[in-house]
Amino acid sequence: MVKMYGVTRVYAGGVQALRGVNLSIDKGEFVFVVGPSGAGKSTLLAMIYRGTVPTRGQVWVAGRNIARLRWHEVPLLRRRIGIVFQDFKLLPDRSVYDNVAFALEVIEVSRRDIAKRVPMALDMVGLAHKAQAMPDELAGGEQQRVAIARAIVNDPFIVIADEPTGNLDPDTSMDIMNLLCDINMRGTTVIMATHNQLVVDRLRRRVVQLDEGAVVRDELRGGYCGEA
């Protein structure tokens, strides 16, 4: 599903975000990527949806070397990946329904399909009753649910979540985590970068820990801080 071979990413100015990362994530896995700020978590996630490309090494996603993708193939890859961010990235002038539908409109899905798939996604995240609400009328957790609905509406094979609970209180964070677990239970791979010790320790899933761009721990049912 996702394979990284000796991936190094050096940004302009010489900052090394990743150093020789080797990683293999199978279909249906739930993986936490943990580590301090600046450890390279977001860069690692961005490699998967080709938000960036490796300076050295290779990243393979669904059998394709992402550095070798042609420009017109990148959107096709992203259509198969759902992405969730800490700041939700919702359009403030569109309703909940329209925000989710937007992800389908821009990839030219037919109106009939949009009308069928958007309510299903909203139902999945428990927001069917707020379809016509505007984002600023929703609480933080609800806004993140809308972002998750948008990420899954195109039925992706992988969901990438970059600190999705970063702006949420512990209870709401657990709600969001339960939602991501439900999505994972349906066979979708979930890769999530987080600082949230509570959710990592409670869920006990695979944990990949980064420090200064290098993988320092890869534990199958790990906690936030490891065995030590």
Added chain:
Amino acid sequence: MKLRTMAMLGGQALRSLRKTPALTSIMVVMACMVAVSVFAVFAVNLTAIGRQLQSQVQIRVFLDQNAAAPDKEALGLSIKALPGVTKVEYVSKDEALSRLRLQMGDSGFFLVDLEHNPLPDSFDVSLAHAEDARAVAGEVWKLKGISDVIYGQKWVDNLVGALRVLWGITGAVACLALVGASLIVSNTIRLSVFARRKEIEIMKLVGATDGFILLPFVMEGLVIGIAGSFAATALVAAGYVGLVTWVKSVASFIPIIGDPIHMRLAVIGTVAFGAAAGLAGSAISVRRYLKV
């Protein structure tokens, strides 16, 4: 791309126009296009007048009085054979005098008392292009039996030069207008990209194609360019139609261009020019600010 998608993107472009200072851009594009149109109108009309005047340019070749009659015929044929010469007409000294009398009218009273005709025999040489006058005159001078060659050299050179300068200025104004209009459109598109940066970011993340993301901005630039140039055309056309009517009533001998085919071509040309400026402006901003 589906028709529904095109309509959606067109809608996005129009919505975006309302959020950016598009009206200002349209006005600036209009001002640029008015400048181009006015210069083009001048250049086209002066060229037409110039062509008419050029068609009347002739070289007059005066013959050596000592040349015998058969030589004159051979000389005429030699001149006719020169490149650029369309017609050669022999004017005898007697005919020249009667023409002079006719031209002088009442002022030619002194011609009556002439004891003998002082005018030489000559050839009136018509040319295909007035700008060839100097070269043809030079060739004629090389022939034997010629006493003088005259043509409106300075006048022809001045006319050709003036028309070149006018077209040069028109070209320069057109270039400046294109750059100015493109930059203002580019600036508007830049604001538009900035206003929609969040939307663009999401579009990229959910897998919208580059074309899908770019098209509304290209459409926006195109709309500004076309709207500005269309307004300019309407303004200039209204003024020009008035001018044509006035000139035809007051000075009908001036060959001002007023036929509908030329007018339509001018309208299409100006709008196409504006559209090109709009597209160029969009392209600048899209390339610089929209990293897709």
